[in-house]
Amino acid sequence: MDAVVKKFPDISDERRDERPSRAEAEAAVETLLRWVGEDPTREGLRETPARVVKAYEELFGGYRQEAGDVLGRTFEEISGYDDMVLVRDVDFHSHCEHHMVPIIGKAHVAYVPDSRVLGLSKIARLVDIYGRRLQTQESMTAQIATAIAGMLRPKGIAVMIEAEHMCMSMRGIRSKGSLTVTTSFQGAFAEDAELKGRFFSLTGHRV
Ligand SMILES: Nc1nc2c(ncn2[C@@H]2O[C@H](COP(=O)(O)OP(=O)(O)OP(=O)(O)O)[C@@H](O)[C@H]2O)c(=O)[nH]1
Ligand SMILES: [Zn+2]
Structure with missing residues (x-):
């Protein structure tokens, strides 16, 4: 089992290959900002897509870990x-x-x-x-x-x-x-x- 497979244990091979890039994830956040009625180019929001994606990495970091990683001993x-x-x-x-x-x-x-x-x-x-x-x-x-x-x-x-x-x-x-x-x-x-x-x-x- 290679390292990538181990890091995303609950995602099928096919879905893992489809995992979007960081740029695509940021573009999706920008779309949502526009959809709620915001202007993503205004100063306060310019960095928001990058921040949201970074926050998601932390909030959803559980997909990159398995129970065995922590219960080992x-x-x-x-x-x-x-x-x-x-x-x-x-x-x-x-x-x-x-x-x-x-x-x-x-x-x-x-x-x-x-x-x-x-x-x-x-x-x-x-x-x-x-x-x-x-x-x-x-x-x-x-x-x-x-x-x-x-x-x-x-x-x-x-x-x-x-x-x-x-x-x-x-x-x-x-x-x-x-x-x-x-x-x-x-x-x-x-x-x-x-x-x-x-x-x-x-x-x-x-x-
Ligand atoms: N069983 C269960 N239901 C959950 C959980 N978290 C959220 N839900 C419920 O999932 C349901 C989704 O219902 P839908 O009718 O498809 O979505 P919705 O129109 O947004 O539903 P409302 O919240 O009633 O407005 C809601 O009743 C939520 O309360 C959970 O952990 N377990
Ligand atoms: Zn819910």
Whole structure:
């Protein structure tokens, strides 16, 4: 597998060949500026297409990373610890795939180790990778759970995302402040109601 293929794991070969140039991306931003009624030649906007493309590189940088890039190392020395490991309140920003408008929220990620654990920061890195792609909240929740399952084979995984979708607050229904909650429970968390209940209470929710 060559380096380019690895950097864009979710894009088919055909689509990757069609990836537009930076100049084409900047021209597309200029078109949008004209479409909203702006004059892209005025001083304040002259550099905007280049800035937007640069910002998109950062905001959508998750397409150039894979879960394996960050979850690579696991640790086995846990002195027999066998309860849940929970990293909660991981702030993230993403963009909805329907409107390309921000999703802002928190992820709570827990697992019960079998023999190995992850470095704690790697969970936040995983949330960041999937956040920096176009998403639905459901897909992002499932992708985090699947990546941890594949890397760690733990006894159980719980992922909860609570997020505000700006496409619901800034436009459309304009329902400001509503939170969408999605969950994925696997293994011990799906089978053991007491464990699931502790996940809810540790993340500040009533069962
Ligand atoms: N299930 C799901 N829906 C989402 C997510 N993000 C945005 N949406 C919804 O995607 C839907 C797209 O609906 P459409 O009717 O095709 O688009 P629209 O006319 O812009 O819809 P409105 O937002 O109702 O104005 C909307 O109901 C959004 O609220 C998400 O992460 N998951
Ligand atoms: Zn949307």
